[in-house]
Amino acid sequence: MSLQGKVALVTGASRGIGAAIAEALAAEGAKVIGTATSEAGAAAIGERLAAQGGVGMVLNVGEEGAIEALVDTIAKEYGDIAILVNNAGITRDGLLMRMKDEDWDAIMDTNLKSVFKASKAVLRGMMKARWGRIVNIASVVGAMGNAGQANYAAAKAGIMGFTKSMAREVGSRNITVNCVAPGFIDTDMTRALPEAQREMLVQKIALGRLGDAKDIADAVGFLASDRAAYITGQTLHVNGGMLMP
Amino acid sequence: MENIEQRVKKIVAEQLGVNEAEVKIESSFVDDLGADSLDTVELVMALEEEFECEIPDEEAEKITTVQQAIDFVNAHLNK
Numbered sequence: 001m002s003l004q005g006k007v008a009l010v011t012g013a014s015r016g017i018g019a020a021i022a023e024a025l026a027a028e029g030a031k032v033i034g035t036a037t038s039e040a041g042a043a044a045i046g047e048r049l050a051a052q053g054g055v056g057m058v059l060n061v062g063e064e065g066a067i068e069a070l071v072d073t074i075a076k077e078y079g080d081i082a083i084l085v086n087n088a089g090i091t092r093d094g095l096l097m098r099m100k101d102e103d104w105d106a107i108m109d110t111n112l113k114s115v116f117k118a119s120k121a122v123l124r125g126m127m128k129a130r131w132g133r134i135v136n137i138a139s140v141v142g143a144m145g146n147a148g149q150a151n152y153a154a155a156k157a158g159i160m161g162f163t164k165s166m167a168r169e170v171g172s173r174n175i176t177v178n179c180v181a182p183g184f185i186d187t188d189m190t191r192a193l194p195e196a197q198r199e200m201l202v203q204k205i206a207l208g209r210l211g212d213a214k215d216i217a218d219a220v221g222f223l224a225s226d227r228a229a230y231i232t233g234q235t236l237h238v239n240g241g242m243l244m245p
Numbered sequence: 246m247e248n249i250e251q252r253v254k255k256i257v258a259e260q261l262g263v264n265e266a267e268v269k270i271e272s273s274f275v276d277d278l279g280a281d282s283l284d285t286v287e288l289v290m291a292l293e294e295e296f297e298c299e300i301p302d303e304e305a306e307k308i309t310t311v312q313q314a315i316d317f318v319n320a321h322l323n324k
Contacts, residue, residue, distance in 0.1 A: 127287055172283065 002225045004029035009074060009081045011061060011118065012088030014041035016187035017137065019048070020213035021085055024221040026052035030083060033074055035059035061088050061114035062106075071121040080125030083224045086115045086159075087137045091189060093148045104151045111155035115162060119177070123170065132175035133224045136163050137216070140183040140239045156181075160235050167233030176232035180219045183239020185211040206241025249322070253314050256295055260288045272311045285309075296322065 008025045012018040013034025022034040022045065032054035034045040045056030059070050074081060089111045092103040115136055126132025141149050142156025160179050167177040184190050184201050190210065193201075202208065219238045222228055237243060247255075250270070258265040261278045274280040274288065289305045292298075292314060298321050300308070308314050 124290060169283065172281075 002028050002227070003083070003221075006030045006082040007074065007078050007080065008032045008083035008085065008224070009071070009118075009122070010034045010085040010087055011059060011114070012036070013045050013056070014038075016189060017182060017185060017213045017216045018085075018087040019045070020217035021087060021137075021220045022049060022054065024214070024217035025083065025085070025224060026054045028221055028225070030224075031078055033057055033078070035070070035088070059088075061118070062109045067114065067117045068121050071118070075125060080129060081122045082126065082129065082131060083133045083135075084118060084122045085135045085137070085220055085224070086118055088114060089137065089155075091149070091152055091192075093152065095148055096150045099151060107151040107155050108158075111152065112158045112162075115159055119162075119166060123175075126175045127170070127173045130174045132170070132173070133228075134163075134166070134175065134177040135220050135223050136177070136179045137220075138163075138179040138181040138235060140181050140237065140243050143181060143235070143237070143245050144243050163235070164233045171232055176223070176228065178223045178228075178231060178233065179235040180216060180223065181235050181237045181239070182216045183211055183237070183242040185213055185216060187213060201242075204242055205239070209240065211238065211240055249318050250315055252295060253292070253311060253318060256291050257288065257311055257314070260284065260291050268311060270312050270315070273309055274311075275309065288314075292318070298322075 003025060008030040010018055010022045010032060013022040014036035022032050026032040026049050032049055034049060034054065034056050036042045036045055036056060036058060037060050039058055042056035042058045057070060060066055071081060092107055094103060119134055136159045138159045139156040141153045142160055145153050163177050163179045202210065216238055219236050223231065237245060254265060254268045257268050261280050261284055263278050272278055274285055289300050293300055296318050304317065308317055
């Protein structure tokens with residue numbers, strides 16, 4: 001129970017990788033607040049985490065002032081956030097030739113700007129505590145590119161650059177900032193891909209299978225713990241050997 | 246109630262991890278007390294909390310000494 005008593009915020013925790021991360025941190029003893037975009041989603045998170053004292057809350061990361069308000073509410077009710085996992089993300093895939101400005105902007109707002117806003121909002125509490133862990137969920141696509149995902153890849157690569165800069169800024173306060181870059185994980189997001197594309201992807205994965213959400217959650221749990229105290233500004237690739245950067 | 250000078254000096258000492266006796270009215274945070282840029286940001290945040298005020302960035306940049314911090318607080322609280 002290495003995270004006993006620590007308050008952790010996981011965005012986009014209603015399903016897939018975010019849900020697995022929330023459960024992993026709760027299993028280590030953290031007080032986990034998981035967010036969803038809907039009331040029903042938040043309630044479901046609350047039920048899943050209830051045994052470990054976790055709660056679900058509504059957050060639409062693109063909504064003006066929403067992240068700041070949520071961080072305030074959490075601080076008042078449970079104490080300052082010690083662990084932030086920026087996981088919330090969406091896709092708006094399409095070939096560049098046909099990509100609309102709205103598709104680009106939606107990805108930048110939800111996948112990249114939200115990381116900036118949430119990280120900034122939790123920083124005051126972490127600086128005071130002289131302890132903090134921020135883990136940003138990037139993607140293998142941010143490192144290798146992917147046809148049809150120029151917007152997504154740009155946002156995910158942006159997260160990696162943001163992570164390195166922030167790690168340099170706040171390292172002296174014992175706050176670490178890292179990325180976990182999932183490869184192709186078996187979630188709703190990748191289930192949306194055509195079967196033929198999935199099969200082709202698997203052939204490029206050294207371990208010969210898609211990843212499990214728990215594979216990502218374990219990496220996040222490690223980076224959030226004291227065992228990773230001397231790791232900052234890094235991107236941990238969890239992709240079954242699909243990319244070896 | 247301590248006066249403003251004492252409260253400011255106490256916060257400066259706490260934030261910068263220096264002995265309160267070292268904090269003089271003319272002390273510069275960076276040159277005399279060894280603050281880095283992040284320390285000065287934290288210091289401004291601590292002042293905001295102590296005196297329940299908002300210090301805009303362009304004002305914050307001008308606060309580089311204990312005296313300037315005291316002056317800002319005095320000017321602000323008189324309003």
